[in-house]
Amino acid sequence: xxxxxxxxxxxxxxxxxxxxxxxxxxxxxxxxxxxxxxxxxxxxxxxxxxxxxxxxxxxxxxxxxxxxxxxxxxxxxxxxxxxxxxxxxxxxxxxxxxxxxxxxxxxxxxxxxxxxxxxxxxxxxxxxxxxxxxxxxxxxxxxxxxxxxxxxxxxxxxxxxxxxxxxxxxxxxxxxxxxxxxxxxxxxxxxxxxxxxxxxxxxxxxxxxxxxxxxxxxxxxxxxxxxxxxxxxxxxxxxxxxxxxxxxxxxxxxxxxxxxxxxxxxxxxxxxxxxxxxxxxxxxxxxxxxxxxxxxxxxxxxxxxxxxxxxxxxxxxxxxxxxxxxxxxxxxxxxxxxxxxxxxxxxxxxxxxxxxxxxxxxxxxxxxxxxxxxxxxxxxxxxxxxxxxxxxxxxxxxxxxxxxxxxxxxxxxxxxxxxxxxxxxxxxxxxxxxxxxxxxxxxxxxxxxxxxxxxxxxxxxxxxxxxxxxxxxxxxxxxxxxxxxxxxxxxxxxxxxxxxxxxxxxxxxxxxxxxxxxxxxxxxxxxxxxxxxxxxxxxxxxxxxxxxxxxxxxxxxxxxxxxxxxxxxx
Numbered sequence: 001x002x003x004x005x006x007x008x009x010x011x012x013x014x015x016x017x018x019x020x021x022x023x024x025x026x027x028x029x030x031x032x033x034x035x036x037x038x039x040x041x042x043x044x045x046x047x048x049x050x051x052x053x054x055x056x057x058x059x060x061x062x063x064x065x066x067x068x069x070x071x072x073x074x075x076x077x078x079x080x081x082x083x084x085x086x087x088x089x090x091x092x093x094x095x096x097x098x099x100x101x102x103x104x105x106x107x108x109x110x111x112x113x114x115x116x117x118x119x120x121x122x123x124x125x126x127x128x129x130x131x132x133x134x135x136x137x138x139x140x141x142x143x144x145x146x147x148x149x150x151x152x153x154x155x156x157x158x159x160x161x162x163x164x165x166x167x168x169x170x171x172x173x174x175x176x177x178x179x180x181x182x183x184x185x186x187x188x189x190x191x192x193x194x195x196x197x198x199x200x201x202x203x204x205x206x207x208x209x210x211x212x213x214x215x216x217x218x219x220x221x222x223x224x225x226x227x228x229x230x231x232x233x234x235x236x237x238x239x240x241x242x243x244x245x246x247x248x249x250x251x252x253x254x255x256x257x258x259x260x261x262x263x264x265x266x267x268x269x270x271x272x273x274x275x276x277x278x279x280x281x282x283x284x285x286x287x288x289x290x291x292x293x294x295x296x297x298x299x300x301x302x303x304x305x306x307x308x309x310x311x312x313x314x315x316x317x318x319x320x321x322x323x324x325x326x327x328x329x330x331x332x333x334x335x336x337x338x339x340x341x342x343x344x345x346x347x348x349x350x351x352x353x354x355x356x357x358x359x360x361x362x363x364x365x366x367x368x369x370x371x372x373x374x375x376x377x378x379x380x381x382x383x384x385x386x387x388x389x390x391x392x393x394x395x396x397x398x399x400x401x402x403x404x405x406x407x408x409x410x411x412x413x414x415x416x417x418x419x420x421x422x423x424x425x426x427x428x429x430x431x432x433x434x435x436x437x438x439x440x441x442x443x444x445x446x447x448x449x450x451x452x453x454x455x456x457x458x459x460x461x462x463x464x465x466x467x468x469x470x471x472x473x474x475x476x477x478x479x480x481x482x483x484x485x486x487x488x489x490x491x492x493x494x495x496x497x498x499x500x501x502x503x504x505x506x507x508x509x510x511x512x513x514x515x516x517x518x519x520x521x522x523x524x525x526x527x528x529x530x531x532x533x534x535x536x537x538x539x540x541x542x543x544x545x546x547x548x549x550x551x552x553x554x555x556x557x558x559x560x561x562x563x564x565x566x567x568x569x570x
Contacts, residue, residue, distance in 0.1 A: 004232040007474050012198060014479075019195035039147055041116060041173040043109035046138045047078070050103055053137035066403060069274055070096035073266065078103035080265050085230035089240035089265050090447070095274050097208070098130055099137065101240055104265055105204040108236055116203040119176045120183075122212035123371040124338065127151055128346050130208075131176050138174065146514075152177040170199035179213040180488040186225050187486035189479040201233035209374035210239040211391040214488060216454060219253045221470040221486065238265065242374075243394035245450040252458050275447070281404045282397050282411055284445040288387065288436065290417035293323050300365060300384055301328070303410075306356060307365040308380040310396050311416075312388050312425035314339050314369055318554035319421035321367040330550070337369040339552030341498055343518040345371075347549060352378060372399060379403055383411045389431035390438065390453040393445065413439065421561055427490075430461045493522040496533065496541040498553060503542045516540075521553055 054074055058067075073091060077100040089104075091097050105117050119134075121127055128151065135145040150172035185193050186200075207213055214222055229235040239262075248254040248262060264271070291299060297320070300307055311317040314337045321335035334355070336348050355361050356379060370388075372378065373395040379402035385393055393413060401409035413435070416422055434456050438445065466485055473481035497503045499519035505511040521543070523533075533541045545556025 005228050007477055007479075008228055008232065010477060011194070011479065014191075015194035015197045018191035019198065022191065022195050038171075039143070039173050041109060041114070042140065043106040043114070045140055047103060047106040047110070049140060050099065050106065050137050051078075054099065054103075065277060069270075069277060070100075072270055073097070073274070074100045074103060076267065076270055077101055077265050078107055080104065080267075082108065082263060082265060084261070084263055085235070086226065086237045086239070087263050087265050088244060088246065089238055090244040090271060091240070091242060091266055091274055095242075097240060097242070098133060101206050101208070101238055101265075102134065102138070105206055105236075105238065109204050112204075112234075112236060114202055114204050114234070114236060115173070116170070116199060117174045118170075118182065118200070118203055118205045119174070120179050120205060120207045120213065121176065122179050122209045122374055124178055124342060124345075126371070126374060126376050127176050127178065128342070129349070129376060134174060134176065147172060149174045149176060151514075152181055152517075170196040179207070183214060183218070183222060183488055184483075184486060186222075187482050189483040200229065201235065204236045204238070205229075206238045206240065209241050209395065211241045211243050211245050211450060212370070212374055212395070215490075216247075216253075216457065217466045218470070218486060218488065219247050220467045221474065221482075223248055223254055224471070224474075241391075241395075241450075242398055243391045243447045243450045245391060245454050247451070247454060249451060250455055250458065277404070281401050282409050284393070284397070284413070285410050286413040286439040288413070288415050288439065290415045292417045292419040293320055293422050296320065296414070296416070297324060297327060299414075303382045305362045305364055305382070306380050308372070308378075308383040308396070308399055309365060309367045310373065310383070310385040310392075311367065311369060311422075312386045312428055313423060314554065315557070316386070316416070316422045316425075317367050317369045318551045318558060322551060322558050324365060324367060325550070332364045334364065334366045335368070335550055335552075336366060336372055337552065337554075338371055338521065339554040340549070341519050341521055341552065344549045344552060349376070356380070370396075372396075374398075377402070379405075381406055382409055385411070385413055387413055387415050387432045387436060388425075388428045390435045390445070391450050393435065394447055394450065421558070430457055434460065492525045494525050494528055494539055494541055495520050496523045496528065496543050496553070497536065498543045498547045500542075503536055506540065507536055523553065 054071075058071060073095050077089070082104075089097065089101055091100075102117070102119075108114070109117060119130060121130065131149055131151040134149045139145045139148050150170075152175065185197055188194050188197075226237055230237055246262070287299075296309070300309060309320065311320060317335065317337045318339055321333055324333035334348060334352055336345060336352070338345075340348060352366055355364065362381070366372070366378075366380070370392055373392055376399065378399045380400050383396055383400035385396045393411070397411040400411050416424065418424060431453070434453050437456075438449070438453075443449070470482060470485050473479075473485065495516075497506060497516070497520045502511055502515060502519045506516065520540075523541075528541055531545065534544060536542050543553055543556070545553070546559050547553050548555045551558060
């Protein structure tokens, strides 16, 4: 007799067989070591190492209000006594959540005997920043930092014998990965992906910026999984965000009767102090008259810089950045989106940070997508965001006047008028309509609205039928259907290599997954077919249009558009 959820039980039987088969095959072909060393979490030692690092930061920082609040936050998270298997952390941006929650997880891992910590982030570009911080503050003497803190960008899972060795396994003690990679692994029916899932039981999982982790239609099944792994497979979950939407309190999403009993790891007093500081830092403004690209440029540049513009699509961001570069000069604009490889995103982030440190370099603008909204330590004078979800606006505001150094900073919401390559994102139509109603009703924009905005969206538009199909398919052990329907990004995308040398090495099996992910991007398959992009091996493509460090693969699309006069959407 199977006790507990039988779907998950049978899934674990399958994945253990899959991992044994794949590992033995990879070892036979010399693509995997015959003896793998095990690196332990050692939570008490890593927590002591983290404490020393935080103490050093305190000694070298000023005693301003923000730093004092960060210190209070750290020790409160580290020392809180939590008995539940799921908790939440609602703290504003800039409160030191990255290290504070890690201290909490290490303390809990020691108490609960957990073997791994997963840090799940919504966007690939913020992984490196978190990884660098964790490697700097958690690695013990004599350890290899890359083996202790694994950095996983793409869900690069391959079925063929020639590419199985590229699969990123969850065997490090601390794993930093994306929400796409993490949750689609939980939903997977593919053996190459499933082979790592048995590493999850007995782990602590920190879902950072949880508001952006999943679309609303996937929350019911994801919440079910979170509870199953917590209650049946000894996992401890922390759901955290600077604008946390407590989706588990919404009846359409959660079936738990005790959904109000998910404890906060930060007490009400500290959260109030952080919230009061937040209100002094920034003001929210809106101008919802649709603007074309030229109008956006003229309007935005009238405000003091440095400035941040966030667009709703990769294509729109590239088009606006290209326009800025042509009109104002390349030195007056930077661009950041997933059109860039992880390696080039890192370079751009470093360039942006250097420019922000130069207090005389103020007349410039960063044009980006939502990839900069969460977890990126940037601080601009003023911000502008295309109308979209409320939680995205709240997170974007965390990149404006982050340290409270400017006497007046504003976060504007604006609308676009489609022209050329600047296009609306149809996937955000409903959430954007909810935020527009708030502005028109003159409702104050505050983090406490986050949960309400999801409820309002469900009331107005309902949940898609996908959530019921997912629950039914899993109950019926229809794992292929679960994998097919559970798509965090509902686009069939493929891994595309932009580096010629790596593409050649990959063809002959001479590159590992770390090297691959640094020089690759994800592009929708239909667009690759339209552009006749060549395949290297096993659904990995080689980009054959222009690519540069400014616009990324969109450089080729923009040039194609200019030459053809047509419109292409990616």
